[in-house]
Amino acid sequence: MSWAEENAAMLDALARTPGWSALEGRPDDDTLTAILDEAARLAAAVIWPQDAQGDRIGARLADGRVTLPPGSRDAFAALADGGWLALELPEALGGAGLPLAVFAAVNPAFERASPALMMAAGSTRAAARLLAEHGDLETRDDWVPALAAGERTATICISEPGAGSDVGRIRTRAVRTPDGWRIGGEKIWISFGDHDLTERIGHCVLARSTDAPGTRGLSLFLVERGPGVTCTRIEEKMGLHASPTCALLFEDAPARLIGTEGRGLPQLFTMIRQMRLTVGTQGLGVALRCLAHSRAYAAERCQGGPPDAPPVPIATHPDIRRQLDGLAARIDLFRLALLETAVLADLPGKDDARLCALTLPLVKTFGAELASDAAGTAMMVLGGAGYTREHPVEQALRDARVFAIYEGTTGMQAQDFLLRQALSAGGLKVFLSRARAECAASPERLALLDVFAAFAEDLRAASRPAQLAAADPAMRAGWVAVQAWLSMRLDDPRPFLATAPQRLALHMAEAWAAMSFEERS
Incomplete structure (x- = not known):
């Protein structure tokens, strides 16, 4: 599916989503078309070209600082300069003030181009949403416009060596001192925990501020890269090589309390919900990449047919058609689920919120599975060629596998x-x-x-x-x-x-x- 064909499909799917027409602040059809067209142009011309090189070179850690592959900074800057990091943020905070559904419609193009690079964008925009909703006025006004402009980036810091999904066992400690809060502990699995995209990185850290058991003693803090924050390692991963997954050590690091003490986990879900929706856009984007590449390959690769005639394109073989048509059908249905969930998130009704909460884990889960299955299908269409680095299918398979793991x-x-x-x-x-x-x-x-x-x-x-x-x-x-x-x-x-x-x-x-x-x- 070409970029233009996908934009047409996205516009059509939005038109078939009943709640879309009821959204306040939604762009008219011409404006939305222009937004999607510009996103596809940027994705194809700027984001996509650096992706394969980023996979080959990967992120590097030296002297406590992480360096990204060439091209990463320019691609991220292009995203920021175009306002793509803040489509759904209020205009007063540096955003475009558009519905979240516009983000859901636009982001698959960027994820199709480079899911590794977009890991930085995903956590940054989710943190901006978190601070816009729960940060005090000083923190909000200082950080949210800077995140929206790509002048700063942000992370989410939850997991520890002894506490993954079981967040009630978190031991990273926050202590109130006469000079403010200080954080001590280790966090792991932090996407873009250190990098050279921006100088300033804000870490949204879940830490224990009281001795209350389980999650009741957890509060949320903003800790900036600097004194007291050290990147101790980056993980050697199966995929997403250009996305540094870091272990961070916090040693008496200055911190700002976000929101209400003891309400860290409920507040953090503002960020997690956004990131789970983002996984849905990742899954759709990677599936579209795999479908487009396998269709193009099947149209050009000639095998089979009558032995006394030239070989025919494998796209004419019934089994290949079955696989490609089946993948396209799954994509069409998932696109509707993604957009329905995003539209529900924008609508004000209580029942809309309840239904959104029901569909969100489905979008996260089956977006992740769609991406992995699409890569597997594409590899079968390409045969042995799909198993080589000559084609982007094997990278898609490696990159997409983690979608089912993070954010729950x-x-x-x-x-x-x-x-x-x-x-x-x-x-x-x-x-x-x-x-x-x-x-x-x-x-x-x-x-x-x-x-x-x-x-x-x-x-x-x-x-x-x-x-x-x-x-x-x-x-x-x-x-x-x-x-x-x-x-x-x-x-x-x-x-x-x-x-x-x-x-x-x-x-x-x-x-x-x-x-x-x-x-x-």
Whole structure:
């Protein structure tokens, strides 16, 4: 799919998203087209050319400072100069004041071009949103416009050697002194924890400020690169080589409290929610890269056909068409889910927020899986060529694998979807109401929704250990139900409808098996 074709598909998908027309501040069609066209131009001309070189050279740590591959600084500066880091921030804070849905529509082009470089943009814009919402006026006015302009960058610092997803075990300590707060401890897995894109880096650090157990003693702080902050190593990773993943040591580092003491984790979710949506744009972007490259290769690569005639393009082979058409259909349906979630985040209603919270873990999870599956499909289309560095497919496979891990693994997303959003927060009720209304003219979709609704009620009655055991397949069943709803907006839903009943039944069976095993144990 060319850049222009994808822009047309994105515009069409937005037009099919009912809430889009109700958003305040949304650009008109001509303006949105111009925004998407300029993003595609910048992605293709400036961001994409440095990506392969960045993968080969990687980030380097020497004398406590990280250096990025050539071209990274110019590409990031181009993003910043064009205002692409702050589309959804208020104009008063240096942004464009556009809906979050515009970001969701634009960002896949940049992620398609270079997911490694965009790791810096993702954490920076999420931190700007965090500080805009929770920072005191002095911190907000000092940092948010600078982040929006790309003059500074930011990170999110949660994980420690003894505390990953189990944040209640965080031991990094914040101490209030007469001169202000000071931070001590070690954080790991910090994307762009050190680099040479900007001189000033703000670290959003989750640290323990009281002795209250679990997450209740955690507060959120802004710690700037400088005295007391040391990058001790960068990880040697499978992919995203141009994105330095750092371990940071904080030693009596000066810090500013963000928001309310003891409310660090709830406040941090402002940033995490933005970054999970960003993973969805990453997944779509990488999938588009893989589809475009495999289609181009299949059109040029000639093999097979009658032995007494010249070989034919492999794009004419039924199995190749099956793989490419199947990937394109998955992309079309996922694009609708991404945009629906972003639009819901922009809408003011409580039910919109509940439904957004339900779909967000799905967008994060299945955006990540779409990218990995797309790279795998592209590799099969290219055959042995796809396994070589001559083509970008093997890099896409390496880069995309981590999407399912950061910002909460698939298992964590499943627990969020099932336990908090579907069974507790009311998201399931809102989803079923809206989905049934939109699918009223489709008995086969209504049947899928009814089956899933009954399944969810059975899950509600199960024990907590059984629910935990079933969370992953239950989330996958939920994804089938959400796709049934959104497939109403497709011109040709047959690729989805042909397999949906079997997929739903399979995931429900997997969930029942997991619950049964847990209960027997």
